[in-house]
Amino acid sequence: QSVLTQPPAVSAAPGQKITISCSGSTSNIGKNYVSWYQQLPGTAPKLLIYDTNKRPSGIPDRFSGSNSGTSATLGITGLQTGDEADYYCGTWDNSLSAGVFGGGTKLTVL
Amino acid sequence: QVQLVQSGAEVKKPGAAVKVSCKASGYPFIHYDINWVRQATGQGLEWMGWMNPNTGDTGYPQKFQGRVTMTRDTSINTAYLELRGLTSEDTAVYYCARCLSGTSFLEYWGQGALVTVSS
Numbered sequence: 001q002s003v004l005t006q007p008p009a010v011s012a013a014p015g016q017k018i019t020i021s022c023s024g025s026t027s028n029i030g031k032n033y034v035s036w037y038q039q040l041p042g043t044a045p046k047l048l049i050y051d052t053n054k055r056p057s058g059i060p061d062r063f064s065g066s067n068s069g070t071s072a073t074l075g076i077t078g079l080q081t082g083d084e085a086d087y088y089c090g091t092w093d094n095s096l097s098a099g100v101f102g103g104g105t106k107l108t109v110l
Numbered sequence: 111q112v113q114l115v116q117s118g119a120e121v122k123k124p125g126a127a128v129k130v131s132c133k134a135s136g137y138p139f140i141h142y143d144i145n146w147v148r149q150a151t152g153q154g155l156e157w158m159g160w161m162n163p164n165t166g167d168t169g170y171p172q173k174f175q176g177r178v179t180m181t182r183d184t185s186i187n188t189a190y191l192e193l194r195g196l197t198s199e200d201t202a203v204y205y206c207a208r209c210l211s212g213t214s215f216l217e218y219w220g221q222g223a224l225v226t227v228s229s
Contacts, residue, residue: 002154035215037155044205044222045147045155050215088155092214098171099145099157099214 004102011108022089114220132206139187140164
């Protein structure tokens with residue numbers, strides 16, 4: 001059981017837009033920045049979004065992040081087949097004094 | 111460019127210990143924390159702790175306290191994860207990842223090291 005809750009799967013057609021939610025609590029998302037990771041099959045996770053809404057160099061602006069209270073959201077526009085991957089949210093939990101992740105969301109681009 | 115290169119796959123028997131290495135290059139090793147994250151097959155990411163390579167300070171979640179040790183050798187820019195008392199539930203890919211001290215986002219990751227625990 002993950003501390004952060006994500007939907008197990010989302011799907012959409014190429015060119016469409018999706019959002020992935022990440023629900024937490026006042027001890028984690030409510031007080032700390034959220035990061036998002038993309039994990040393509042058989043590879044290590046890759047940082048997509050940090051500090052809730054910032055993109056590392058090289059990450060296209062099709063990827064965006066936002067936050068509202070104890071939830072965060074990853075948005076992807078202009079979906080491409082290459083976006084098919086697992087997506088994870090992560091943050092720090094002050095009560096646990098530990099890093100925590102969501103359970104992951106599998107994105108299928110139909 | 112920043113690289114984290116991990117040691118190879120390991121097969122261990124239940125009760126044994128494993129030590130995974132993570133060699134850093136392309137940046138000042140002591141300026142960034144090293145975190146360890148594991149992933150069982152078909153499962154999500156699990157954070158195992160952090161280490162400050164400059165001071166040697168570490169932080170482990172309660173689940174792993176007493177069973178995990180994170181160390182480093184600054185002369186060769188390498189971090190280590192040791193996990194003891196292995197069970198089949200420790201079978202996973204173990205990743206090292208870099209983050210700026212005081213932050214929690216993991217900006218560079220190693221390629222992962224598969225640890226299989228089997229009798």
